[in-house]
Amino acid sequence: MFAIRSSAWRLTSYVALSPVQAFQLRSASRKSFQRHSANAPFPAIMQNNPKKQFDGKKKFKKAKVDKNKSSGHDEVLLCDINNLLKRNEPEQDETNGENAPVAVPEKFTEIDVKIAELSSTGDGLALSENKKYVYVVPFTVPGDTVRVKVVKHFEPLSYSLTDFVKVIEPGPQRNDSLINCKYFGECSGCQLQMMSYDDQLAHKRRIVEKAYANFSGLIPELVPTIGETFASPMQFGYRTKLTPHFAHGGANKKADEEAPVPPIGFTYKNRRLDMDIEDCPLGTDIVRRGLTTERKRVAENIRSYKRGATLLMRETTARVPKEPSAATDSETPNVEGIPASVNADTGDVIRTERENYIEEKRCITDNNATSFEYIDDYVFSNKAGAFFQNNNSILSGFTEYIRSRAIPPGNDQDAKPIKYLLDAYSGSGLFTITLSPLFKSSLGVDIGGDSIISARENARANKLPNTGFAAADAATLFKDVPYPPDQTLLVIDPPRKGCSEDFLRQMLEFKPRRVVYVSCNVHTQARDVAVMVQGDEKQNVRYEIESIRGFDFFPQTGHVEGVAILNRTAFPQAETV
Structure with a gap:
């Protein structure tokens, strides 16, 4: 129960006003939630005054985040291609002082190539003979020598797309006896059926590592070791x-x-x-x-x-x-x-x-x-047509993982323990409901009216009177929250494009004590987490990453979901001489 004093929310006395009623009262006059574009830039605190990063030694290093860098499929693929070319950059030709030109085969020509690595998109990458050009080859693993058909050139970007034709010599990770679908090798749905499940999990851990290395701009000291990928109990027959x-x-x-x-x-x-x-x-x-x-x-x-x-x-x-x-x-x-x-x-x-x-x-x-x-x-x-996680077999372990880490160790001894949950992008209430028993009060917020209706029905069905839901304007979300930041856990589960500029800026102004960031796109997650880690020096708030781990919701595919847990901290005090 909460009371209102002047125009601000204060936990001063109790009246017959629930957190959800209080939230709805303040947000009733707000404009409709406007979701931002997929290429939303970083908040102004990064655009106009890039913050320095704490490296653990009471000094800062400037961020390397490219605020306009996109993180869609093509950008992720191109990043892997450029890194492969850079690592294999040939020496200059001794006869003319220049690198030999790339001879790109004509379209629909068949050529033989050897796969150097597996990209974060699930495609194999093969270098040309002079190591200045890359062929993108689906349905392959590192070490494969394969015949491919070149189907599309991106010469200015130094790569071509190809169709897989056949294996000439398999790499050590290929096991075609594992393939369980007659359409594999042509259908775009799966990429990894020829790999053992252990190798798939290791590859997906590497995807998360590369996401933070390539898209966060954070120095390595600020990113903890990525945890082993959480396995799906079912590798086939899991999609609901x-x-x-x-x-x-x-x-x-x-x-x-x-x-x-x-x-x-x-x-x-x-x-x-x-x-x-x-x-x-x-x-x-x-x-x-x-x-x-x-x-x-x-x-x-x-x-x-x-x-x-x-x-x-x-x-x-x-x-x-x-x-x-x-x-x-x-x-x-x-x-x-x-x-x-x-x-x-x-x-x-x-x-x-x-x-x-x-x-x-x-x-x-x-x-x-x-x-x-x-x-x-x-x-x-x-x-039935609305979004809900499509792999039920992993959801029990997934929600238990988050539940066991939602509250920090020693919370019950804290003078101001965490006892409130704010679930942004709550949908039909997956996290609000499964985490609710841990908290005195829980509030789920989402733009979707149908999602909020479903969430409220789900709270009633599960008999959770301390759990509420409300539709909200993202531009003013944190101004309406009826919880004290020092005692609030924020759960974020945004769409693939990640969090908007306004959301991240106001989150830093609200300063929740602990954050669980769940993402279906670890590349936009890495970008957003970097904003939190850099923080806002005017607000004297930044976040430290406690842990990052991938979850395999979609075995046999190149997709991995990520969970990052962060804790609020302050900027270090300047040393005095």
């Missing part, structure tokens, strides 16, 4: 959501004309063409069944489509008590929007017997239908 698509319908065909069924699936690697995918081994069993059913339905009704479409296969889970009279609230939540069970007589279903209940899994194909997911004993409902 698939979204295949097709390019055109058959409504424009005359009655006497054939309406061919277009390819239904995913795109080819290096092409803007759809590949017909009958099955995807990354999907859960029920999602794979749904893919088969949906493909058949589209084929039978292709004339009803005027144009192409993206399909949805989303797993939903129900827990049905073995003895209805012994049902518990956690097994059969029965609040508005969350039924106790789903009619077992409708649609395909996979049932698994557990100790106290029968688990029923179905596939939803309607974006607006409600899906249900369990993480341990927490239940989450969402619109």
